[in-house]
Amino acid sequence: GQNIDQPTEMTATEGAIVQINCTYQTSGFNGLFWYQQHAGEAPTFLSYNVLDGLEEKGRFSSFLSRSKGYSYLLLKELQMKDSASYLCAVRDESNTGKLIFGQGTTLQVKP
């Protein structure tokens, strides 16, 4: 079956670095997305990985290993506004836009 696993909750300190892991078992693979969702707001796109390696975008980086079915989102220089849920989603079919989502990781940043 299709399965995306993420930790349910994480806590980190302002200014620190945090890594949010995502593992997946899907019938196929055609890309992995990370979204950020603040409470009561729309999920917003953070990153997309389809090849192995690290994609860096400012304070946020995302890594993918297809052979291990593994990705992580790295957040550096944490700010209070980074407190949110982080959703990992996998596209498992090559000819559609269908995404399979994990349940999300709620990150709390403390002063």
Next chain:
Amino acid sequence: ETGVTQTPRHLVMGMTNKKSLKCEQHLGHNAMYWYKQSAKKPLELMFVYSLEERVENNSVPSRFSPECPNSSHLFLHLHTLQPEDSALYLCASSLIWGAGDTQYFGPGTRLTVL
């Protein structure tokens, strides 16, 4: 602001009511999606429209009825819902229904069924 708007933002309805959720995208996209987000559960894809044609229907009960009159608007018509249908309903759009394309989400409608 992602360019995808949803109304209403909050809705409370009884099990015998009929209501509709509206989504509008201002991004020139050709694919639109309805998702259900329940507490502690992953986002569940409900319906997908590509070029105003339904291309995905994920075993959703018939009490949910989607409508896509044009590529900018998407509706979800609700009737005789159950309390377990209470959730956040998210609309999304993407340029195409295909690989590699990013979906952009609206803020959602928080639905409570009494």
